[in-house]
Amino acid sequence: MDQNRRAFLKQSTRYVLLTGAATVAWEYIVAGAPEQAPNYRIADHWWGMTIDVDACIGSGNCVRACKEENNVPLEDGYFRTWVERYRVDPADPEHPLVDSPNGGYDGFPQIDNPGGRFKTFFVPKMCNHCADSPCTQVCPVGATFDSPDGVVLVDKERCVGCRYCVQACPYGCRFIDPRTHTADKCTLCYHRITQGLTTACAEVCPTGARKLVDFKDPKDPVHEFLRTHRIHVLKPELATGAKVYYNGLDGAVR
Amino acid sequence: MRGRFRHAGHVKRVATVFLVGIVAFLIARRELIPADFGTLGFYRAGAIDEARARPIAYAGNASCVDCHRGKYENEFADPAAPPADPVSDNRHSVLRCESCHGPLALHAINQKKRDAGEDAPDTPVPLVTADKLCLGCHLEITARPAFQPQVRVGDHGDTDKCASCHRPHRPRTDEDDEG
Ligand code: SF4
Ligand code: SF4
Numbered sequence: 001m002d003q004n005r006r007a008f009l010k011q012s013t014r015y016v017l018l019t020g021a022a023t024v025a026w027e028y029i030v031a032g033a034p035e036q037a038p039n040y041r042i043a044d045h046w047w048g049m050t051i052d053v054d055a056c057i058g059s060g061n062c063v064r065a066c067k068e069e070n071n072v073p074l075e076d077g078y079f080r081t082w083v084e085r086y087r088v089d090p091a092d093p094e095h096p097l098v099d100s101p102n103g104g105y106d107g108f109p110q111i112d113n114p115g116g117r118f119k120t121f122f123v124p125k126m127c128n129h130c131a132d133s134p135c136t137q138v139c140p141v142g143a144t145f146d147s148p149d150g151v152v153l154v155d156k157e158r159c160v161g162c163r164y165c166v167q168a169c170p171y172g173c174r175f176i177d178p179r180t181h182t183a184d185k186c187t188l189c190y191h192r193i194t195q196g197l198t199t200a201c202a203e204v205c206p207t208g209a210r211k212l213v214d215f216k217d218p219k220d221p222v223h224e225f226l227r228t229h230r231i232h233v234l235k236p237e238l239a240t241g242a243k244v245y246y247n248g249l250d251g252a253v254r
Numbered sequence: 255m256r257g258r259f260r261h262a263g264h265v266k267r268v269a270t271v272f273l274v275g276i277v278a279f280l281i282a283r284r285e286l287i288p289a290d291f292g293t294l295g296f297y298r299a300g301a302i303d304e305a306r307a308r309p310i311a312y313a314g315n316a317s318c319v320d321c322h323r324g325k326y327e328n329e330f331a332d333p334a335a336p337p338a339d340p341v342s343d344n345r346h347s348v349l350r351c352e353s354c355h356g357p358l359a360l361h362a363i364n365q366k367k368r369d370a371g372e373d374a375p376d377t378p379v380p381l382v383t384a385d386k387l388c389l390g391c392h393l394e395i396t397a398r399p400a401f402q403p404q405v406r407v408g409d410h411g412d413t414d415k416c417a418s419c420h421r422p423h424r425p426r427t428d429e430d431d432e433g
Pocket of ligand 2: 141
């Protein structure tokens with residue numbers, strides 16, 4: 001036990017030393033927010049996100065910022081977050097037309113909506129950081145896990161690229177990074193949120209449709225938000241404990 | 255009596271094979287499983303630190319305001335009646351700097367270093383006037399909600415650049431008339 005702890009501490013120190021850039025970034029970046037304490041206490045946080053569907057204007061800012069921040073392959077098909085557009089026929093809500101050209105990275109083209117007949121809206125999607133995540137349960141080598149502060153992470157050093165988790169995620173949030181052949185997905189910008197910053201997608205969202213929330217922070221406006229809005233998560237019937245809460249989510253969205 | 259242990263040699267040999275196997279397994283297990291695996295759960299605890307220890311691309315608005323507060327007030331606020339929040343007096347007040355100017359952590363870090371007399375490259379903030387950027391939010395397309403001001407290219411402002419009429423930080427053109 002003691003041995004383990006020592007090794008763990010030693011390793012932690014090594015990473016801190018190794019990543020001088022991140023440390024420097026932290027020092028200066030958070031300079032404008034002195035209330036952010038340098039010591040991140042993992043037990044004090046339980047992270048999630050709220051997405052206001054009505055506020056999303058489909059700018060694709062989040063998709064571009066996410067790829068930039070997290071070094072996601074720029075090719076189509078590799079996304080940690082993406083935006084879908086729905087066109088729902090009110091007479092046939094079971095079969096909406098959904099498009100997401102390049103995940104919304106280059107914006108959306110005009111499509112027909114003759115006489116405004118259809119209901120149309122954008123839905124940003126990302127990893128739901130499920131509290132009972134199906135993806136972590138199937139990993140045979142313990143390479144993907146729920147962190148104690150509620151973020152689902154991938155350990156690239158351990159991942160053997162077996163793709164079980166990619167198949168297990170009911171939301172299609174994972175992919176295999178073609179450069180490393182290991183699983184990749186949204187980390188909720190773990191490197192940012194543990195240093196007092198918000199996620200890259202929330203930072204650049206022009207309408208504030210996406211918000212990082214900390215459920216363990218009693219002062220977080222999320223508590224008021226959840227109380228005063230009609231909230232839904234994706235696929236609640238799967239009991240994944242999804243922690244991305246949508247305001248104004250239409251029943252046509254899967 | 256003797257008959258009973260007649261085959262003890264066989265048993266010993268089998269036992270030795272098992273023992274060697276078990277020891278080999280324990281050694282291999284010790285070598286292969288990282289020391290911090292399982293301390294917090296069925297994963298390597300060090301992976302959490304690794305997830306934190308990555309460079310940042312977007313500096314965050316607080317960091318921008320830290321150095322550019324003066325600039326902000328000139329650009330965004332009415333000098334006659336400065337609002338409590340220097341960015342609230344404008345239609346683009348909800349935008350964060352990096353929504354349009356792009357990721358600026360490098361700029362912030364390098365500038366701080368330069369201010370401190372250290373050797374760092376100059377990484378200026380790009381000026382943003384590209385129409386493509388404006389249209390990313392303001393082009394009229396299906397599903398874009400009605401509250402968002404939208405234009406059809408060609409129907410609005412001929413072929414002039416957006417910025418020839420709209421100042422990016424204070425885009426409302428009726429603002430001057432309103433006083
Ligand atoms: S959304 Fe998918 S990848 Fe994210 S935690 Fe849930 S199951 Fe895992
Ligand atoms: S692809 Fe990697 S993270 Fe996913 S289940 Fe396989 S080993 Fe685990």
